[in-house]
Amino acid sequence: MNNSVVENLDREKISNRAAVGILGSVLHSFDVNPDRFTLSKSSIHRKRRNVRKEIATEIQKKFEKRNGVLVHFDGKQLVSSNRQKREMLAVVVTGNNLTEQILNCQFLENGTGRSVAELDFECLKSWDLDTFVKGKHDTTNVNSGEMNGACVILEQLLGRKLLDLPCRHHVYELVLMTAYLVIFEANTTSPDDEVFKSFRDARDSINQGNISGLDNEQLNQEERRELIKFCDEMLQKSHIRDDYEEFLQLSLMCLDPLRRFKLKLPGAVHHARWMAKAIYGLKMFLFRDKFFFEGVTVEMLQRFALFLVRIYLKGWFQAPLTLSAPRNDHKFVNALSNYDDTQLAEATLQKFQKHLWYLTEILLPSTGMRLGESGPNPSMGGAMASSCILMHFESASINIKNYTTNLQLFIVEMLTQHRST
Structure with missing residues (x-):
């Protein structure tokens, strides 16, 4: 066996026992006597192990080392x-x-x-x-x-x-986990998620033509148009995972039921992948009038869907933007602070605040970034940028002492005095 054969056997997850049968059949097809070769499970195992070592050594030799x-x-x-x-x-x-x-x-x-x-x-x-x-x-x-x-x-x-x-997506997954636990009061120690079990079991009877989105009373038209525009822009981009794209499509269907996408059948729900719970929650909300979900009320699904679409959607897809992280995180904090579901807002905000430690005394005066919709502005000076951050905290009615060290507070006080003069 050469390297190419071993690579394909590994890629297709073919066992050593199965490889013996496959290679023997191939030799027979070419009228070659298999007895001329050493074909056994142990010999295949040794050969595959040696080839893997050779491939790994070659990759390591060719690897270009770079600083940083x-x-x-x-x-x-x-x-x-x-x-x-x-x-x-x-x-x-x-x-x-x-x-x-x-x-x-x-x-x-x-x-x-x-x-x-x-x-x-x-x-x-x-x-x-x-x-x-x-x-x-x-x-x-x-x-x-x-x-x-x-x-x-x-x-x-x-x-x-x-x-x-x-990983900023991991941070936002913790926010989603908190929202899920608050709304559904679920037990995450069980290997099977009881919240979504009934919907998963009924997947074969789903009629994709009957869905119900968010009502006008739940979301005003201006905010709805803004979120639809955001989803359309995000869908134009390529996504590393299919479930990210599915999350956008389901959000669009909640915002505008006339926008239709092919709904995938409900699959596995993993506690480690909280995006799966968001997708399940939106699907159940869309079909809330067609199914009875054991242990789950329509109010729970509506509460979860509103949080996902109004608050979580933008935060999740803007999370990887490193340069805009301070601005986007402050906007996310502001959105949570002004969210009308007080219980849910307080729980998720408390969880999110634990991950704002990166706003240090170094970053605060030197971020050089606007907090408005215009995005990063490298030409903005450190003092002006810090002043913008301070004003954003004030507009969100958030105590900046929860996020800052003594040195930061001294900088903020100096900026406040400078701004008032």
């Missing part, structure tokens, strides 16, 4: 070769016009922050990237803990500080 790369790491529970569930960690590097490169995927002895950090460090050392990496990227508790988190321990192993770049 970011290391990403995330784990997932998978079944190992001994049929036990274990944590597998994937380590990836990106940045500085670098093609995304997987460094390693390996099972951990345990899921502690130290185990994660040590594997990250070993990967960086083996790829000779320990001096090139400048930032780390993750948001889960085991990684971002202040004392025993993987990020802190990785900095200790490297002997220097790294730039924190948490």
Whole structure:
């Protein structure tokens, strides 16, 4: 077997036992006696393992090292070769016009922050990237803990500080999780989501011609037109995941039921992918007049759909815009502060506030960014930018002390005095 055959066997997830049968049949089709070759499950296994090592070594040799790369790491529970569930960690590097490169995927002895950090460090050392990496990227508790988190321990192993770049979509997923728990009072420890189970079981009887969107009393015309325009603009762009596009299409159908898209049948719901819950919630809302959902009321679905379309939609799709992050996050805070569902607004705002730590004394006066609709303005001075941030906090009736350090408060006080003169 050459490298090409092994690559295709792996890509199609063909087992060693099945590979023996396939290769034997191919040899027979060419009138070649299979007994002339060593065809067994163990020989196929050894050959595939050796070829994988050769491919990995070649990729590592050709990898172009550049300064300023970011290391990403995330784990997932998978079944190992001994049929036990274990944590597998994937380590990836990106940045500085670098093609995304997987460094390693390996099972951990345990899921502690130290185990994660040590594997990250070993990967960086083996790829000779320990001096090139400048930032780390993750948001889960085991990684971002202040004392025993993987990020802190990785900095200790490297002997220097790294730039924190948490995934902003993960932050907004926490907001969605909070909204879901507040509205449906659901239990997320169960492997099966009882909230969406009845809708999933009835998927074969869905009549896609009968849907009901948001009423005029729930959303005024001006806001509706603005959200429709936003969805249309986002749909013109390419999305890395199909569920992002589906979220936009369902939102448009809630805003304008005359806009029709092909509805996909309800699929699996994973607690790790909160976007699936948003998609389920919007589908159930659209068909609320046609189905009886056990344990779920129409008021719950309406409350969830309104939050998703009015508040969450823009925040989610603007989250990856790094340069606009301060402006967009302040607009999101403002939207939550003025949302008429007080219970939901307070819970989601409390969760979101925990992730505004990046608004430091360095960023506040030097952000150089307008908070209006015009977007980033590099020509704006630091003092004027900070003044804009301050005015935005004031207009949202938010206590800036919740977001700032003592040095920031001193800067804000100086800017306030400067603005009043």
